[in-house]
Amino acid sequence: MNYRQFGNTSLQVSETGFGAWAIGGNAMVGNVPIGWGATDDNLAAAAIHESLAQGLNFFDTADFYGLGHSEELLGKVLKGKQDVIIATKVGHRNIDENIVLDYSGNYIQKACEQSLQRLQRDVIDYYQLHSARLKHLQNGECIDAMETLKRQGKIRYWGLSLNTFEPAPEAEFMMSNNVGDGFQLVFNLINQQALEIMGKASGEGYGIIARMPLQFGLLTGKFTRERKFGADDHRNFRLTPEIMDEALTILEEDIWPLCNKYQCTKTALALAFVLSFPEVSTIIPGIRTVEQARENTASSITLSKEDKALLTSLFTARWKPLLNRMQALG
Numbered sequence: 001m002n003y004r005q006f007g008n009t010s011l012q013v014s015e016t017g018f019g020a021w022a023i024g025g026n027a028m029v030g031n032v033p034i035g036w037g038a039t040d041d042n043l044a045a046a047a048i049h050e051s052l053a054q055g056l057n058f059f060d061t062a063d064f065y066g067l068g069h070s071e072e073l074l075g076k077v078l079k080g081k082q083d084v085i086i087a088t089k090v091g092h093r094n095i096d097e098n099i100v101l102d103y104s105g106n107y108i109q110k111a112c113e114q115s116l117q118r119l120q121r122d123v124i125d126y127y128q129l130h131s132a133r134l135k136h137l138q139n140g141e142c143i144d145a146m147e148t149l150k151r152q153g154k155i156r157y158w159g160l161s162l163n164t165f166e167p168a169p170e171a172e173f174m175m176s177n178n179v180g181d182g183f184q185l186v187f188n189l190i191n192q193q194a195l196e197i198m199g200k201a202s203g204e205g206y207g208i209i210a211r212m213p214l215q216f217g218l219l220t221g222k223f224t225r226e227r228k229f230g231a232d233d234h235r236n237f238r239l240t241p242e243i244m245d246e247a248l249t250i251l252e253e254d255i256w257p258l259c260n261k262y263q264c265t266k267t268a269l270a271l272a273f274v275l276s277f278p279e280v281s282t283i284i285p286g287i288r289t290v291e292q293a294r295e296n297t298a299s300s301i302t303l304s305k306e307d308k309a310l311l312t313s314l315f316t317a318r319w320k321p322l323l324n325r326m327q328a329l330g
Contacts, residue, residue, distance in 0.1 A: 001055025024066020
């Protein structure tokens with residue numbers, strides 16, 4: 001496992017981290033699925049242990065994943081392991097079976113205390129505003145709250161987990177005001193919208209977490225056009241049959257042939273692309289089985305400059321129209 005510095009912080013993070021959204025289970029808020037379907041805590045715990053064995057030291061979760069269950073499970077399995085780095089998030093709430101965004105100072109303070117209890121830790125290494133928008137940052141209360149938690153020693157560093165499809169305004173605001181330590185951005189073969197802001201943020205000393213490096217599993221190569229998702233899986237409304245068909249066609253025509261050249265799995269190719277950008281501090285593929293822990297850390301591929309350029313060029317040429325339709329689905 002290779003390690004990279006997280007921006008200008010003192011954190012040295014494994015270049016592959018553990019995305020812990022999926023291990024939260026099949027939580028619902030009203031009729032809205034916020035998880036990835038049913039999970040097995042024993043399998044998830046084994047996946048965490050295997051990830052540690054593979055050299056992963058970075059675990060990313062949120063208090064909203066499984067409505068706290070993801071944090072609880074990490075806290076139980078990682079209890080006493082002070083050499084791991086845990087990142088979590090705040091801002092999403094379930095109020096009367098409705099998803100409510102809350103970045104008030106009082107709530108952030110209270111939520112941080114609750115996360116610390118679930119994680120069974122004295123300090124959160126990296127605390128993130130979960131999809132806060134520009135208006136929340138401009139209000140300033142959430143920034144003051146994060147700085148207060150830092151002074152209190154309850155968090156070491158903080159940043160922003162950016163809205164999936166519109167990262168620029170929030171990131172620009174934080175950089176121009178010199179606040180926070182990092183950003184979590186969606187970045188993968190399909191969605192490369194964050195490239196410009198990613199480069200600028202890295203140059204300004206912000207750590208970069210690349211989330212969704214496998215785009216909901218599409219880039220593992222394991223999906224067929226017949227794949228169906230349960231009602232308790234958020235992909236049920238995001239990966240429609242039409243989206244799946246078009247995405248798989250592009251992958252089959254333009255992406256997967258490179259796997260023969262590099263003699264690698266499709267997952268390895270997708271992860272190698274994201275890691276080929278030095279601006280990225282760590283990637284956080286979702287991991288919930290021992291097999292995924294091994295597969296997501298097995299890549300040692302170095303893409304040629306020509307192939308990296310090809311894969312980058314496909315964003316505008318082929319992926320962007322499809323991505324626009326995916327955005328419209330939420």
